[in-house]
Amino acid sequence: MINIVCALKCEARPLISHYGLQHKPVDKIKLYQNSSINLVVSGVGGKLNAVAVKLLVQHTEPSSAWLNIGIAGHGQLAVGEGRMIHKIMGPDGLNWYPPRLKLNTGLNLKAGIKISKNKIDSISLITVDNPEQRYQENCAYDMEAAYFYQAAINHQTSELVQCYKIISDNKTSPTENINAKKISTLIEKKLPDISVIIEALSNLHKHSTINLKAISITELTKDYHFTQYQRIQLVKLLERLSLITNQNNSANVVPGLKNSGQVLDWLENRIKELPVRLS
Amino acid sequence: MIDTIYIEESVRDHSRTLKICNRYKDAKIIYCQQYSEIFNRKAQNFRIQKQNPALILARKFKNFVLEAPVSYGIGGNKNYYFSHMLNCLYDCRYCFLQGMYRSAYYVLFVNYEDFQDEITAITSKSGEETWFFTGYDCDSLALEPVTGFMEFFSPFFKKNTSAKFELRTKSTQISTLLSQAPLANCIVAFSLSPESVAKALEHRAPTLEKRINAIVKLQHAGWQIGLRFDPVIYTDEYKEVYSDFFRKVFSQIDALSLHSVSLGTFRLPETYFKNIRKIFPDELLFAGPLEKRSGMVSYEKQLESQLLEFCESGILNYISDEIYFPCA
Ligand code: SF4
Numbered sequence: 001m002i003n004i005v006c007a008l009k010c011e012a013r014p015l016i017s018h019y020g021l022q023h024k025p026v027d028k029i030k031l032y033q034n035s036s037i038n039l040v041v042s043g044v045g046g047k048l049n050a051v052a053v054k055l056l057v058q059h060t061e062p063s064s065a066w067l068n069i070g071i072a073g074h075g076q077l078a079v080g081e082g083r084m085i086h087k088i089m090g091p092d093g094l095n096w097y098p099p100r101l102k103l104n105t106g107l108n109l110k111a112g113i114k115i116s117k118n119k120i121d122s123i124s125l126i127t128v129d130n131p132e133q134r135y136q137e138n139c140a141y142d143m144e145a146a147y148f149y150q151a152a153i154n155h156q157t158s159e160l161v162q163c164y165k166i167i168s169d170n171k172t173s174p175t176e177n178i179n180a181k182k183i184s185t186l187i188e189k190k191l192p193d194i195s196v197i198i199e200a201l202s203n204l205h206k207h208s209t210i211n212l213k214a215i216s217i218t219e220l221t222k223d224y225h226f227t228q229y230q231r232i233q234l235v236k237l238l239e240r241l242s243l244i245t246n247q248n249n250s251a252n253v254v255p256g257l258k259n260s261g262q263v264l265d266w267l268e269n270r271i272k273e274l275p276v277r278l279s
Numbered sequence: 280m281i282d283t284i285y286i287e288e289s290v291r292d293h294s295r296t297l298k299i300c301n302r303y304k305d306a307k308i309i310y311c312q313q314y315s316e317i318f319n320r321k322a323q324n325f326r327i328q329k330q331n332p333a334l335i336l337a338r339k340f341k342n343f344v345l346e347a348p349v350s351y352g353i354g355g356n357k358n359y360y361f362s363h364m365l366n367c368l369y370d371c372r373y374c375f376l377q378g379m380y381r382s383a384y385y386v387l388f389v390n391y392e393d394f395q396d397e398i399t400a401i402t403s404k405s406g407e408e409t410w411f412f413t414g415y416d417c418d419s420l421a422l423e424p425v426t427g428f429m430e431f432f433s434p435f436f437k438k439n440t441s442a443k444f445e446l447r448t449k450s451t452q453i454s455t456l457l458s459q460a461p462l463a464n465c466i467v468a469f470s471l472s473p474e475s476v477a478k479a480l481e482h483r484a485p486t487l488e489k490r491i492n493a494i495v496k497l498q499h500a501g502w503q504i505g506l507r508f509d510p511v512i513y514t515d516e517y518k519e520v521y522s523d524f525f526r527k528v529f530s531q532i533d534a535l536s537l538h539s540v541s542l543g544t545f546r547l548p549e550t551y552f553k554n555i556r557k558i559f560p561d562e563l564l565f566a567g568p569l570e571k572r573s574g575m576v577s578y579e580k581q582l583e584s585q586l587l588e589f590c591e592s593g594i595l596n597y598i599s600d601e602i603y604f605p606c607a
Contacts, residue, residue: 086283086309097317100283100307102331122307157324208327210561243566275515276567278479 001064002198002205003152004039005052007144010180011070012041014188029055036202038064046091046127046147053151065160065205066152069194071168071183072125072142075135079173082190083140084122084197085163090146091129098149099159103200120193125165135171160205164197166190215239224260234260237267244274281425283307283333285317285384295389296336299425306334313337318365318382326558328383329370334425339388343397347412350606353466353505353539355410355443359401361394362416363387363428369418369449370482372562373510376416378551385417387426395435402442414447414468421450429455436465445505449484451493461501466538468505469494473524476512480564487524491531498533506532509543509606511590513567513578521590529597540598542590543606546577 006012012032015021021032021039029052030041038060042052053066077083084103088096103120124139126132127146135141145163152161166186169175187194215238217231226234257263284306290296291310300308311317314337347358365386366376377383388394402409413419413428423429429446433455436444445466456467472480474487485493494504506528514520545564547555549571556565568579577583587605595603 086307087311095311095316097285097309097311097320099323099328100333102282124309153322156322157327158320158322159324159327161322204327207330208324210326210559239560240566243561243563272568277514278476278512278563 001061002037002201003053003056003060003064003066004037005042005049005056005066005068005144005148005152006039007042007044007049007070008180008183009041010183011187012039013184014191015039015069015194018188018191024059026059029059031056031059037198042144044143046129046144049144050147050151053148053155057155062155063205063209064156065201066148066156066162067197067201068145068148068152068163069187070142070144070165071178071186072140072165073132073135073169073175074123074140074167075137075171077123077140077167077170079167079170080186080189081167082120082193083165083167084120085125085140085145085165086122087124088145088149088163089124089126090150091127092146094146094150096146096149097158098162101159101162101197101200101204103196120196123165125163131175133174140165140167157208160201160208162197162201164194215242220263224257224263226260226263230260230264233264234267237264237271241267241271241274244271281306281334281385282331283309285309285311285314285333285335287311287314287335287337289338290336290389293336293338293389295387295391295427298427299334299336299387302425303334311335314386318380318384318386320381323381324558325377325381325383332366333384335384335386336389337386338390339393343394344401344411347410347415350543351412351415353410353445353541353604355408357405357407357409358412359398359409360412360415361398363391363394363413364417364422364426366416367418368421369484371484372480372482372559372564373512373545373547375547375551377558378547378554385422387422391428391431395432398435398442399439402439405441408443409441410443410445412445412447414445418448418450419446420448420452420455423450423452423455433459433462436462440464447507449481449490451485451489453493453497456497456502457500461497461503463503466503466505467497468507468539470507470509471524471528472508472512473520475514475520480512487527491528494532498536503538504532504536505539505541506537507541508590508594509541510545511542511586512545512564513582513586517586518589521593525590525593525597534597537598537602539602539604540594541604541606542587542594544578544583544586546575549574549576552576 016032019037021034024031024033032039040052040056042049086100125145126141132141168178215235217234281303314335344359344361347360352358443464445468447468449470469490477487568582569576570579
């Protein structure tokens with residue numbers, strides 16, 4: 001699952017339409033989703049963005065990847081350029097370094113959209129609390145990323161928390177030139193890049209989530225009384241047994257054991273009898 | 280291939296920084312104040328980062344040289360280690376670095392001269408043979424083409440004859456060594472494992488065959504070689520596996536000219552073990568017959584003794600016990 005956070009509805013609109021996201025009526029947040037994407041519109045400003053992350057956590061899988069998509073100003077780059085963010089300087093003086101996502105721009109997606117042929121570059125960004133008119137060279141400005149990032153890495157490893165910004169204003173084209181329609185168009189034009197980023201994040205997410213075979217202890221706990229401590233031991237032993245035998249063993253405990261202690265002993269002995277191998 | 284280089288502002292113009300950046304012209308350069316801003320942060324996944332590690336160029340400010348753990352000694356009374364680099368090109372599943380560090384990025388401390396000053400200070404104070412080990416927090420040679428570590432340290436080692444140095448490696452990056460006369464006070468110590476163990480656990484490291492070839496070349500060139508059978512790994516077939524392995528190793532290398540051989544079984548500090556198992560819950564090595572003993576996780580006592588005794592007697596078929604050092 002990918003969680004996308006946008007500050008403005010006009011930033012979200014092209015994504016909602018392209019990915020066929022449906023509005024889901026939930027308390028306090030504007031949530032849109034399909035089977036693999038959650039998108040939330042937070043409102044302008046870092047604090048709202050951080051709150052949106054916190055609220056979205058309650059409606060998403062705990063291991064979801066996070067992506068902040070939005071507009072930014074820049075000292076040098078042309079309006080319409082899109083960039084990943086590799087360094088975020090927050091208003092609190094703290095710096096954050098989202099690990100760079102390996103993007104395969106040659107990916108052949110079936111998403112029905114032209115794939116970005118260009119390398120998607122990355123840049124530094126300063127998050128400010130008030131709109132910034134003095135553009136520092138080689139740096140982007142926004143009002144959300146630092147807040148988004150700090151909130152999201154409380155729930156996910158930093159490799160799976162990324163920001164993508166599209167330049168909406170610069171020295172020659174100031175913020176006064178921007179309106180909702182223009183913002184939607186800027187985002188829409190970058191849908192090929194966004195697809196590549198979402199695909200890369202999904203792949204990384206898939207490969208990073210290592211779930212051992214789900215262990216069910218329900219059967220055993222029906223027949224025997226396990227203390228909390230014993231339950232932990234039980235899960236550990238069953239996980240180990242499953243890994244060694246490469247099958248789910250939860251139902252294989254022999255009948256006729258008198259109590260939970262005997263079940264744990266039996267499992268331990270069973271593991272000891274199994275061959276010790278490395279692959 | 281390194282595609283991202285983080286550089287501390289303080290070493291931005293350092294000659295080694297410039298040389299490395301020149302080597303990786305296409306890499307993205309990102310400046311930072313301190314490497315710890317990146318390396319020590321929470322919310323990092325070693326397993327993901329290991330797929331494509333970035334390089335961090337930094338300056339070390341203190342603790343250039345530290346006292347070595349007791350198990351590191353190979354006969355000397357005074358043992359120190361120093362790490363010009365943190366993390367490793369290879370990906371051995373038993374490696375303690377995975378449990379010690381949050382990040383898999385390579386950190387290279389480019390101020391080599393400061394390490395040398397501290398080594399000189401320690402050596403001049405010490406009245407006896409003093410050993411300095413490298414390759415504790417990294418492989419000493421694996422990234423030699425990038426770090427130029429031995430290229431820079433060789434003349435220093437050569438000059439400081441009262442100190443002894445050990446390079447610990449699994450690498451075949453030996454051209455810097457072969458391009459010069461062997462150093463009398465420098466041991467190149469290779470960690471070796473049976474093929475089946477290397478294949479299952481020493482990901483990205485050179486094969487046993489390649490490591491043996493590198494040893495043979497270095498021996499022919501006159502370098503002193505150490506063998507490190509550490510960690511030996513328990514499987515049901517360990518007797519067959521390790522007998523074949525020792526036969527193979529000692530049939531190709533010159534056992535008589537070896538400097539030292541050490542032996543140790545798989546062991547990890549408990550906290551590192553917990554961290555590693557969290558990121559590799561699917562690793563069979565960690566589902567094996569292990570137990571906790573005095574803050575360490577290692578093989579069950581009886582198995583460990585059997586394994587050590589067997590390997591020890593296997594090794595001592597080929598070498599004299601004067602050059603044999605079991606790890607504590
Ligand atoms: S070669 Fe040594 S330092 Fe490198 S991963 Fe393997 S055990 Fe760790």
